[in-house]
Structures are given as structure tokens and as C-alpha cells.
Amino acid sequence: xxxxxxxxxxxxxxxxxxxxxxxxxxxxxxxxxxxxxxxxxxxxxxxxxxxxxxxxxxxxxxxxxxxxxxxxxxxxxxxxxxxxxxxxxxxxxxxxxxxxxxxxxxxxxxxxx
Amino acid sequence: xxxxxxxxxxxxxxxxxxxxxxxxxxxxxxxxxxxxxxxxxxxxxxxxxxxxxxxxxxxxxxxxxxxxxxxxxxxxxxxxxxxxxxxxxxxxxxxxxxxxxxxxxx
Numbered sequence: 001x002x003x004x005x006x007x008x009x010x011x012x013x014x015x016x017x018x019x020x021x022x023x024x025x026x027x028x029x030x031x032x033x034x035x036x037x038x039x040x041x042x043x044x045x046x047x048x049x050x051x052x053x054x055x056x057x058x059x060x061x062x063x064x065x066x067x068x069x070x071x072x073x074x075x076x077x078x079x080x081x082x083x084x085x086x087x088x089x090x091x092x093x094x095x096x097x098x099x100x101x102x103x104x105x106x107x108x109x110x111x112x113x
Numbered sequence: 114x115x116x117x118x119x120x121x122x123x124x125x126x127x128x129x130x131x132x133x134x135x136x137x138x139x140x141x142x143x144x145x146x147x148x149x150x151x152x153x154x155x156x157x158x159x160x161x162x163x164x165x166x167x168x169x170x171x172x173x174x175x176x177x178x179x180x181x182x183x184x185x186x187x188x189x190x191x192x193x194x195x196x197x198x199x200x201x202x203x204x205x206x207x208x209x210x211x212x213x214x215x216x217x218x219x
Contacts, residue, residue, distance in 0.1 A: 033207055042211035043157070043200065056206065091156055093207075099145040102207060104156035 002026065006092050006105035013082055013112055021077040021108045025094030033102065034067055034077050035091045043091065049075060050098050082112045116140060117203045119210035127218055130191045134213045136201030137183040143204040146184045148175055151198045151212065160186075160199070191217045 005024040013019050025032050034046040045059040049069040060066070064082075069075040079086055089109050093102035119136045126132050138146075146163035161168065163175040163184050174187040184203075188195055198212040 035209070043209040045206070045208050048206060095207075099204075101147055101159045101162060102149075102157075102202070104158070107156055 004092055004094050004103050004105035006090075006108050008108060009106060010109045011111070013110070015084060015112055016081055018078065018080045019082055019110065021079075021090050021092075021110070023075045023077070023092030023094075023105060025073070025075070025092070026103055028072075029094035029096055029103070030072050031095045031098045031100070032069055032075050033093045033095075034075070035093070036061075036088045037091060037107075038088045046077070046090075079110075082110075084112050086110060087112045116208045117201060117210040119201055119213050121211055121213060123214040123216055125216045125218060126191055128191055128193060130217075131187065131189050132191060132215065133185055133187045134199055134201075134215075135183050135185050136203070136210050137181075138203040139182070140204055141179075141182060143182075145202075145204055146175075146177060147202040148173075148184075148186050149200040149202060149209075151200055153197075157200055157209075188215075191215075193217050193219065 007022045030051045032049040035043040037043050047067045048056040064080045067077045089107040091107045093104045095102050116139050148160040149157040150160045151157040161170050161175050163177050167176040172189045176185045196217045198214045200212045201210040
């Protein structure tokens with residue numbers, strides 16, 4: 001079956017512009033996670049959605065970052081007024097429910113110039 | 114203290130060596146533990162789950178020590194293809210450790 005799909009795969013944007021990243025999880029997966037990975041660094045947790053529960057937003061680094069998820073399907077991560085330090089790979093992962101192994105998408109490589 | 118901590122390495126070992134990594138966690142109520150492997154510029158992929166009784170998959174053995182709050186990964190008979198960064202994940206919130214970089218040399 002189809003895996004986790006992320007788009008775009010690459011995004012170059014100018015500082016100050018807004019960007020929207022998309023994640024299509026595996027069908028039926030109730031849990032969805034966003035991570036940020038800067039070059040040479042580990043995975044930094046951003047936000048977690050579990051079914052219809054309130055999302056865990058504790059990892060969002062600033063109010064410029066927000067994310068939404070429609071039911072148990074597509075999620076979008078929005079970064080407003082991008083800064084150069086936002087340059088990173090943004091990874092999305094899903095799992096059938098919480099505490100189960102994650103399935104990752106290929107990531108979106110964001111470059112802010 | 115970070116929720117999940119790993120020795121970043123790098124670990125440089127010859128082919129055929131045995132190497133072990135540890136990952137400590139701070140939440141004593143943690144229930145779910147996993148090891149992932151990440152190759153350069155790729156997404157992480159599940160290597161193995163870690164069960165309370167310990168588990169083995171070929172050359173890989175994972176163990177959990179609840180008393181000392183750490184999990185371990187043992188790789189026997191290292192292959193060149195084992196070169197990667199190994200990430201541990203703890204708990205339902207899926208927080209990752211920073212990763213341990215392994216290079217296996219001929």
C-alpha cells in the first residue's frame with residue numbers, strides 16, 4: 001500500500017514569506033507527527049495529532065509555526081514569516097495509533113534564502 | 114535533563130566487531146521503545162521494537178533496563194552496510210534521541 005506522502009519534496013523560499021507543507025499519512029493511521037531535522041542534527045519533535053484529541057503542540061518553536069489536521073487524514077504545517085534558521089528537513093510520520101512504530105515520509109527540504 | 118539521551122559518537126569500528134549503544138530516558142512511566150536507523154539524507158526507518166524481555170533479530174539485540182531507565186542496542190559481526198545513525202525513540206509521544214553515528218570500516 002501507499003506510504004506516507006509529503007509535498008513538496010523541496011521548497012526554496014525567501015525570508016519573510018509563508019510556506020505550507022503537506023503530509024498524507026497512511027490510510028487508517030490515527031497518529032501523526034511532525035519533526036524538524038536541521039543538517040547534522042537529530043529529530044526535533046514539533047507536534048503530534050492523535051485521532052480527534054487536542055494536538056500536542058509542545059514542540060512548536062514559536063508562534064510562527066502552526067499545524068492542522070483534518071480528521072485522520074491530511075495534515076499541513078505552516079510556517080509564517082520564514083527565517084533562515086527555519087531551513088531544515090521537515091519530516092512527517094504516522095502510526096496506526098499511539099505508541100506504535102512510526103512510518104516516515106521522505107520529508108520536505110526547506111531552504112530559506 | 115533531556116527526555117531521551119544518546120551518546121552521539123561517532124563510533125568507528127572494524128568489520129566484524131561487536132558494538133553497543135545505550136539510550137537513557139527520564140520518564141519512568143515510559144512504555145514504548147524503538148530503535149530506528151537513519152542513513153545520510155534519508156528518513157528514519159524502524160530497526161526494531163524493544164520488548165521488556167529483550168529481543169533479537171539476526172545480528173541485532175535490543176534490551177530494556179527499567180531499573181536504570183535505559184535501552185540498549187547490540188550489533189554483532191558489524192557489516193559495512195551497518196554504517197548509519199541509530200536513533201532511539203521512547204514513549205507514546207515519540208521523542209527521539211539525538212542519534213548515535215556508527216561507521217564500520219573495512
